[in-house]
Amino acid sequence: MHLFNIRLGHACNSSSTHSIVILPNPDERKDIAPDGWSGDTSYNWENFRLFNKEAKLGYLAYLLNNDAAGMLTREEVDQLLEIVGMNGVEIAENVDHQSVWPMPKNFRGQGYNFDFLKELAAFFAREDVGIYGGHDNLYDEANPHKSREEMRADLFDGNPGSQMLFRGGERVRRDTDGKDTWWTLYSPGTGNKVRMTFENPLADAPGIDPKSSQRPELVDMKITGYCPFAKDCGWCYMDSNTEGQHARLYDITGMLDALAEESVFEVALGGGETTMHPDFIQILRHGHENGITMNFTTKNFAHFTSKKYAPWRAEVAKCTGAIAFSVNNRKDFERFKKMMEAEPFGEINHWDDNTSAPQITMQCIPAVCPTALFEEMLEYCTENWVRLTLLGFKRVGRGKEYTEPGNLRWMKTVEKFTNGEPYRLNNLLAVDTVMAADCKAEFDKLGVDPVWYHLDEGAFSCYIDATTMRLGASSFTDDSQMVQLEKYADDRRQEILDAYGQMQSKLTLS
Numbered sequence: 001m002h003l004f005n006i007r008l009g010h011a012c013n014s015s016s017t018h019s020i021v022i023l024p025n026p027d028e029r030k031d032i033a034p035d036g037w038s039g040d041t042s043y044n045w046e047n048f049r050l051f052n053k054e055a056k057l058g059y060l061a062y063l064l065n066n067d068a069a070g071m072l073t074r075e076e077v078d079q080l081l082e083i084v085g086m087n088g089v090e091i092a093e094n095v096d097h098q099s100v101w102p103m104p105k106n107f108r109g110q111g112y113n114f115d116f117l118k119e120l121a122a123f124f125a126r127e128d129v130g131i132y133g134g135h136d137n138l139y140d141e142a143n144p145h146k147s148r149e150e151m152r153a154d155l156f157d158g159n160p161g162s163q164m165l166f167r168g169g170e171r172v173r174r175d176t177d178g179k180d181t182w183w184t185l186y187s188p189g190t191g192n193k194v195r196m197t198f199e200n201p202l203a204d205a206p207g208i209d210p211k212s213s214q215r216p217e218l219v220d221m222k223i224t225g226y227c228p229f230a231k232d233c234g235w236c237y238m239d240s241n242t243e244g245q246h247a248r249l250y251d252i253t254g255m256l257d258a259l260a261e262e263s264v265f266e267v268a269l270g271g272g273e274t275t276m277h278p279d280f281i282q283i284l285r286h287g288h289e290n291g292i293t294m295n296f297t298t299k300n301f302a303h304f305t306s307k308k309y310a311p312w313r314a315e316v317a318k319c320t321g322a323i324a325f326s327v328n329n330r331k332d333f334e335r336f337k338k339m340m341e342a343e344p345f346g347e348i349n350h351w352d353d354n355t356s357a358p359q360i361t362m363q364c365i366p367a368v369c370p371t372a373l374f375e376e377m378l379e380y381c382t383e384n385w386v387r388l389t390l391l392g393f394k395r396v397g398r399g400k401e402y403t404e405p406g407n408l409r410w411m412k413t414v415e416k417f418t419n420g421e422p423y424r425l426n427n428l429l430a431v432d433t434v435m436a437a438d439c440k441a442e443f444d445k446l447g448v449d450p451v452w453y454h455l456d457e458g459a460f461s462c463y464i465d466a467t468t469m470r471l472g473a474s475s476f477t478d479d480s481q482m483v484q485l486e487k488y489a490d491d492r493r494q495e496i497l498d499a500y501g502q503m504q505s506k507l508t509l510s
């Protein structure tokens with residue numbers, strides 16, 4: 001198995017820690033029964049190792065049966081096991097609750113993806129694949145588990161990338177670049193996303209290395225050019241102001257339908273000030289009801305603090321994955337902190353409404369943010385577990401005229417802040433593609449694995465300006481490279497796919 005890319009999304013106790021491992025050396029593949037084992041198939045806290053094929057498949061069958069509980073009868077689970085090539089497998093008696101994963105399902109959570117489960121079962125059945133069990137409270141000197149380096153490849157252990165592969169990957173779709181295929185796993189709850197294949201797990205090269213996909217995983221959609229905060233942002237690359245136009249609801253909903261048909265996981269609404277679109281809630285609801293994770297950017301703190309907007313916030317909470325607040329100056333930062341203290345989604349009745357509060361994140365353009373304030377923001381984010389996305393400065397729109405000190409200046413501040421302890425940031429810092437491209441040389445010097453970032457706009461995502469009905473690689477794509485969409489299209493889904501392909505044909509991918 002190879003992971004090609006990890007994106008920690010709109011973003012973990014003391015208990016069992018089971019890991020799926022690959023052992024290259026056949027002499028080391030020995031089954032070790034759980035301590036005090038009495039012959040049953042309960043895999044809990046005790047140290048154990050499974051290489052026996054029936055036992056491993058029994059473990060996997062437990063995960064499947066556990067996931068299907070309440071949805072499928074035991075007979076139906078047996079039918080499912082047969083479909084995915086696990087006929088007659090005896091379901092293990094127990095897997096500790098801290099080590100069970102949700103089994104990925106198709107878009108909207110509708111049904112298992114049988115092809116994925118077949119490949120997963122075949123992977124578990126491999127001789128070199130084993131299941132290591134234990135817990136994080138006690139080191140067993142008699143049966144020490146091997147280190148990640150010794151095992152050559154760790155899969156589902158405690159590191160953030162592998163842990164989230166299944167624990168957060170509740171949705172799965174097969175993707176292709178026209179030549180190769182791979183799996184993309186996505187978690188609506190966390191926004192985490194992983195591209196992977198079960199092929200060639202121990203080869204030095206995976207055999208395939210996807211650089212783009214034939215349909216987007218994510219679409220940035222501009223729904224308005226209107227923004228009442230223009231006076232704060234002399235650099236606004238979208239050139240937004242109070243003259244900006246709103247996109248038609250008809251166009252937006254039509255495109256959301258088309259994107260849902262293609263299992264596009266997320267749509268990030270942008271502007272302008274998104275919340276000022278007259279049909280904002282209807283747009284969120286439409287995307288959400290079609291299975292898309294709807295996110296948006298805003299600077300409209302008033303809507304998140306005022307009592308008057310409590311019903312509005314309740315609607316936002318039902319339909320939104322994550323909200324990014326633009327914070328670039330002292331005034332915005334103070335408003336953000338006040339808003340967080342007031343708990344904007346505190347009114348939600350999680351039990352009655354089955355609604356979880358949207359993730360609240362900050363986004364900042366370090367090039368325009370004073371260094372001392374940026375340092376304070378880092379402190380605040382780590383103390384309060386708030387994710388901070390750093391946006392590269394874009395020299396388009398009003399950004400053309402603006403003199404900025406460069407995109408690299410934040411790195412020194414982060415270096416000083418972490419002071420040799422990178423984990424101080426708790427995976428809370430993210431960068432956009434512009435920032436990643438500008439910082440690539442520095443990332444290489446620091447040994448940052450490229451699996452953690454993206455350099456190419458348009459490779460797995462696209463931008464749609466719904467106010468002018470144009471599609472491009474990103475929100476800062478040159479006008480001449482944008483592909484015009486029809487005002488009224490017979491087949492919006494196909495039109496978007498064609499425009500996406502046309503846009504990608506002009507890209508030079510890194």
Ligand code: SF4
Nearest residue numbers: 227230233236240272
């Ligand atoms: S940067 Fe954002 S908040 Fe500022 S003018 Fe542009 S759209 Fe409005």
